[in-house]
Amino acid sequence: MTNEFTPDYLNIDYNTYVARFKELLAQSDVYRDFDFEGSNISLILEMMAYYGDVNTYFINKVAKNVYMETADIYECVNRLARQTGYEPKGVRGSRATLTVVVSGSEISDGDVLSVRNWKQVNSGRSTEDGDSIKFATTAIQSVTVSGSSVTIQVPVRQGIVTRIDGYTGDDLIDNELLLPTDYAYDDDLDDYLPTIEVTVNDAVDPWERVSNFYTNLIPPINDNVYMFVYDRYQRNKIQFSSSRNVPVSTDIIDVILLDSFGPDGNISADTSADTWTIEDTGFIENETTGLPVSNDLITLSMSAASIGGDDAETITEIKLNSQQALRAQFRNVTENDYNSNLSARSDIVRATAWGEQEYAPSGSIELYNVVNISVIPEIWGTATITTSADTLTTDWATSGSILHPLVYSSAWEQELLLYLRPRKMISAYEIFVIPDLVYFTFNIGIRIKRLASFIDVKTDVLNKLIYYFRAENQEFYSEMDFNDVVEYLLDPTQVSTDDDFPNVSEIRNLNLRDINSNKFIYEPNDIGNYPYWTEEASTVSLMDNMLRVIQLGLNQFPILSDDTVRIYQEE
Amino acid sequence: MPTVAIKDYVWSDIDNVLSPQNDGDVVIDTDVNAIINSLNNIIRTVPGSRRMLPEFASPTFYLLFEPIDETTARRIAEGILEAIEIWEDRINVTGFDIEPREDEGMYRCRMSFVVLGSDQVENINFVLSR
Numbered sequence: 201m202t203n204e205f206t207p208d209y210l211n212i213d214y215n216t217y218v219a220r221f222k223e224l225l226a227q228s229d230v231y232r233d234f235d236f237e238g239s240n241i242s243l244i245l246e247m248m249a250y251y252g253d254v255n256t257y258f259i260n261k262v263a264k265n266v267y268m269e270t271a272d273i274y275e276c277v278n279r280l281a282r283q284t285g286y287e288p289k290g291v292r293g294s295r296a297t298l299t300v301v302v303s304g305s306e307i308s309d310g311d312v313l314s315v316r317n318w319k320q321v322n323s324g325r326s327t328e329d330g331d332s333i334k335f336a337t338t339a340i341q342s343v344t345v346s347g348s349s350v351t352i353q354v355p356v357r358q359g360i361v362t363r364i365d366g367y368t369g370d371d372l373i374d375n376e377l378l379l380p381t382d383y384a385y386d387d388d389l390d391d392y393l394p395t396i397e398v399t400v401n402d403a404v405d406p407w408e409r410v411s412n413f414y415t416n417l418i419p420p421i422n423d424n425v426y427m428f429v430y431d432r433y434q435r436n437k438i439q440f441s442s443s444r445n446v447p448v449s450t451d452i453i454d455v456i457l458l459d460s461f462g463p464d465g466n467i468s469a470d471t472s473a474d475t476w477t478i479e480d481t482g483f484i485e486n487e488t489t490g491l492p493v494s495n496d497l498i499t500l501s502m503s504a505a506s507i508g509g510d511d512a513e514t515i516t517e518i519k520l521n522s523q524q525a526l527r528a529q530f531r532n533v534t535e536n537d538y539n540s541n542l543s544a545r546s547d548i549v550r551a552t553a554w555g556e557q558e559y560a561p562s563g564s565i566e567l568y569n570v571v572n573i574s575v576i577p578e579i580w581g582t583a584t585i586t587t588s589a590d591t592l593t594t595d596w597a598t599s600g601s602i603l604h605p606l607v608y609s610s611a612w613e614q615e616l617l618l619y620l621r622p623r624k625m626i627s628a629y630e631i632f633v634i635p636d637l638v639y640f641t642f643n644i645g646i647r648i649k650r651l652a653s654f655i656d657v658k659t660d661v662l663n664k665l666i667y668y669f670r671a672e673n674q675e676f677y678s679e680m681d682f683n684d685v686v687e688y689l690l691d692p693t694q695v696s697t698d699d700d701f702p703n704v705s706e707i708r709n710l711n712l713r714d715i716n717s718n719k720f721i722y723e724p725n726d727i728g729n730y731p732y733w734t735e736e737a738s739t740v741s742l743m744d745n746m747l748r749v750i751q752l753g754l755n756q757f758p759i760l761s762d763d764t765v766r767i768y769q770e771e
Numbered sequence: 772m773p774t775v776a777i778k779d780y781v782w783s784d785i786d787n788v789l790s791p792q793n794d795g796d797v798v799i800d801t802d803v804n805a806i807i808n809s810l811n812n813i814i815r816t817v818p819g820s821r822r823m824l825p826e827f828a829s830p831t832f833y834l835l836f837e838p839i840d841e842t843t844a845r846r847i848a849e850g851i852l853e854a855i856e857i858w859e860d861r862i863n864v865t866g867f868d869i870e871p872r873e874d875e876g877m878y879r880c881r882m883s884f885v886v887l888g889s890d891q892v893e894n895i896n897f898v899l900s901r
Contacts, residue, residue, distance in 0.1 A: 214823055230799060231783055237827055237858050238809030239784040240800075250822045 212256045217249030268519055277515045278432040285530070286522035287411060290387030290430035292546055293395065293460030294358040294467070294509030296335060296502050296583070297611050298476070302484060303349030304497035311488040315341040315354050318361050318397070318456055320479040321500060327464045334479070335506075336361045336458055338393045342487070353611065355393055358465030358509055359386050359458025367455070369447040377438040377453065385436045386458035387428065388508070396428050397456040398438060400447050413441040430512060465509040469502055469582065476500035504583035504609065510546035532571075532623040541623055542575055542616070547584065550576040552676035554754045559728060571628045574635045574755040575616070576671045580605070584612050585634065592639050594716040597764040599641070602718055605634045633755050638731055640669070640680065641761040643714035645770040652706035658767045660703040661710075664689055667696045669760030676757050679734065680750040682712055709770070712747070718761070721750055730756055782861070784808045803886065803893055806861055810882075810895070813854050829854035835901050839873040847878060847899065862886055862893075876900055 222245070225231045231241060265276035268284075278288050298321070302313060317340050325333045335356040343352050362383055371377060379385065386395040389411055398407045407424040423444040431437055438455065440446040447453055470476075478500065482492040513521065524540030532538050535553050542551035552574050556567040577584035580603055590602040613632050620630060642665070648657050667673070668688055688694050692705045722732040730753025737748075752758060780801035787808060792798045800808055818828040830850040837843040848869045855864060866883035877900035885892050 230796075231785075236782075236809055236861070237824070238812045239805065240787060240808050240812065241785050243812065243821075244785070246821075246823060 212252070214249050214253035217252045218245060221245045221249065268522070271519075272515065274434060274515055275432040277518050278430075281518045281522035284522050284526045285412070286518070286525040287389070287427075288430055288513050288518045288522075289389075290434075290436055290512045291384040291460050291462045292388040292508060292510045293386035293458050293462070294465035294506040295388075295393070296356055296358070296467075296506035297504065298335070298354045298356050299501045299503060300352040300354050300484070301349060301499045301501075302345075302352070302493060302497055304494075306489075306491070306493050306497055307345050307348075307350065307486060309345055309347055311345045311486050313343050313345060313350060313352075313493065314485050314487055315343075315352060316482055316485060319483045320361050321356065321483075322477045322479055323467060323502070324475050324477065325467050327461055331461070333358060333461065333465055333467055334360055337483075338395060338397075338458070355611075357386060357388075357393060357395055357458055357460075358506060359395075359460040362457050362459045363454070364457065365452075365454040367453040369449040369451040369453070371453070372440065372447065375440040375442060375446050377440075377455075379436045379438065379455070379457075381435050383436075383457070383459040384462060384512075385428075386460040387430050387436065387512070389428070395458050398426055399454045400424070400451050402452070402454070413444055434512065461509065462511045463509045466506055466579075467502075468505045474502075476502070505579060505581050507577075507579055507583050508545070508547040528623070530623055531625065532620060532628075533625065537623070538571075538573060538620075541620065542573070545619065547578050548575050549578055549671040550674070550676065550757065552754070554677070558754055569627050569629050571630045572633045572754070573616075573620075573630055574633045574676060574757075576635055576757055583609055585609070590718065592641060592716065592718045592761050592764060594641060594643070594764055594766075595714065596643060596766045597641075599639075599761045599764040601763060602639055602761060603637060603759075605637060607634065608632050635676070636730075636753060636756045637718075637759045638680075638752055638756050639718040639759050639761040641716050641764040642685075642712055643716075643766045643768075645709075645711045645713050645768055646707050647709040647770050649706045649708055652703065654769045656703040657706050658769075660699075660701040661689060661707070661767055662762065662765055663699060664694075664696075664701045664704060665765060666760060666762050667699070667701075669758060669762075671757070671759075674758050676752070677754050678752055678758060680731075680752065680758055682715060682747050682749075686710060686712060711770070716764075717750075719756075728753075730754075782806065787811070803891075806859070806886065806893075807895060809859055809861075810855065813858050814851055814897075814899075827858060831899060835878075835899060839871045839876065839878070841871060844869045844871045844878055848880075860887075865892065 225241070236242065261273075264270040265273050268277070268280045271277045271280060281288050300315065307313065315337055317337050319337045321335050321337075323333045323335060327333060335358050337354060338357055339355070341352065341354060343350055364379065367377060388395050389409065394409065396409060398409075400407060405424075407426050408422055409428055410425045411427070413425065413427070425441075425444050427439040429437060429439055478495040478498060481495070483495060484493040484498060485491070486493055521540070521544050524536075524544065528537040528540050532541055532553070538553035539551045542548050554572050556564055556570060560567050580587045585608055586606045587603040588606055589600060590604040592599045592602045616632065617630060624630065644661065646657065646661065648654055665685075668685065689704065690707060690710055695701060717731075719731055722729040724732050724734060724736055731750050733748040734751050735748050782802055782805040784800050784805035786798040786800050789797050813827075814829050814831055816828040817832045818830060819825045821827045831847055834843055834847045834850065837846075848867050852864060852867060855862070862884040864882060864884045866881075868881045870879045872879060877898050879896070879898055881894065881896050883892060883894050
């Protein structure tokens with residue numbers, strides 16, 4: 201009886217309804233022997249059961265989509281996220297920094313040059329579909345010529361400049377301007393460069409994009425603001441608020457946006473075969489002479505890969521990011537806040553932060569209020585964190601693909617600081633610390649079931665190990681317990697989103713015969729030598745040393761050296 | 772002391788018309804009439820039209836739009852007998868006559884069957900038309 205009223209919607213389907221009706225009628229003296237497919241009453245029962253089934257399905261669907269945890273319709277997830285103050289993101293265009301060199305007779309020492317905004321440049325590369333990958337400037341940048349030439353670092357966004365004009369205030373419905381759905385508009389609000397420009401009545405100053413209508417209310421207040429949102433029907437629209445300014449019916453609204461390829465716009469740094477071309481005139485203007493500089497006198501190059509291009513957030517990403525945003529309360533205070541805030545960016549996988557108390561518990565005037573931040577970028581390189589090659593040598597193999605992070609790109613570091621600024625505590629002093637990658641590799645012996653294929657099992661074990669060590673699944677400052685690794689490998693319920701690793705269930709025994717790291721592992725200490733064993737060598741026998749838990753440092757991150765993992769079959 | 776209702780019929784079904792009887796409940800059809808309801812539904816159901824049981828039907832509906840002749844009549848009869856064999860196991864069909872009437876645009880049918888478990892022979896006459 202206790203479970204009688206427990207709703208179990210999935211069990212109330214068509215067949216259950218029919219069976220229950222039949223049970224009910226079987227107790228009736230009048231309709232006891234109706235149970236034939238052709239009888240009228242069967243037809244009526246089936247019709248009722250069908251309506252019941254459909255009704256149950258929709259009730260279940262509605263009930264699921266009331267809560268963020270169970271919602272599975274984009275429309276509902278988008279709205280629930282928005283209730284928590286999180287704005288789901290649309291497509292984001294890749295960003296890069298171009299090195300622009302100007303020289304020749306049209307410029308001279310002391311001239312002021314300005315790189316104009318919304319000018320199109322072509323990378324000369326194409327997507328797999330054959331579409332040219334083009335970038336655009338989105339902000340005006342000025343520089344003074346010193347000597348006979350000048351080099352300018354120009355930030356650009358991937359996308360085709362799309363001008364949508366002809367709108368008036370009459371086109372607003374509930375203060376919203378719905379944009380054509382033919383384009384994948386760049387929707388990056390987090391970047392410090394604008395990706396959209398809205399002007400009203402050809403005014404010189406465009407309206408300001410805001411993340412909500414309750415910010416920027418400190419005088420002098422600019423009420424010419426709008427939100428650019430990715431709505432519940434996955435359309436882009438411009439929202440105005442009647443609490444601020446809204447264009448009136450006679451106002452002319454002009455919009456400039458970028459039509460982006462998202463992740464397909466991420467391209468590598470230039471090789472000697474790559475050539476950039478400027479597609480628009482007036483890319484650079486000489487403010488001193490009042491004339492545009494000929495495109496022939498301008499050379500473009502890109503020394504670091506473009507990064508950050510991404511598709512619109514999926515349901516899973518919105519759920520995760522909105523929960524993290526709510527938890528952080530739009531302030532970066534704890535390590536979790538920094539991690540959730542930074543890893544919400546498409547170019548960062550993991551982040552961590554620590555302060556004085558973590559590495560100077562007794563206090564340090566020099567370290568007071570310092571927030572150390574370390575991140576794992578999506579793509580290593582000169583656009584993010586420069587690396588050098590290192591090696592990991594074991595008794596059984598040598599890997600030459602070990603990365604040794606060297607230095608943050610100064611442009612990227614500045615961009616991250618600007619990104620963090622809105623959530624920064626006023627007394628915090630944020631600095632970026634290079635992440636220290638701790639590579640692990642394993643020598644694994646396995647015994648498999650009699651009819652299993654060792655090659656298949658080996659492949660799945662390696663893939664599962666790679667998945668376990670993917671940056672999304674690991675954390676800074678973690679404890680590396682090798683028993684956890686073995687347990688994870690052998691647990692058939694631990695699967696990835698695209699691989700169930702089915703052959704792992706064919707394992708009879710799995711033993712970690714040897715473990716290697718590219719770092720020296722210290723004995724337990726409190727002087728800051730990381731990584732260290734969490735147990736003294738003297739407390740365990742020598743043969744057990746390999747299975748002692750390893751504590752990583754504050755900026756240390758575990759990585760798998762997958763090309764040196766050895767998996768062999770034991771008899 | 773509870774009373775035990777004694778039924779004087781084996782099978783029951785609600786009547787097609789759904790008209791109320793004296794006690795307010797719908798009229799029920801019993802025994803042979805319940806079987807005739809079932810035959811009626813089997814013959815008249817269009818293939819694929821029944822929710823969750825699309826195979827419940829006879830091909831009569833589509834054959835009515837074929838030329839009205841002996842060949843089509845034979846196909847209709849075979850289709851009906853096959854459907855009855857599948858969906859109605861309370862009877863044994865002993866005879867089925869079908870007469871095409873091209874000028875009237877219909878078929879006149881006469882079916883004889885025996886209710887299993889009894890010797891009672893029942894005859895029903897019906898018309899199939901577009």
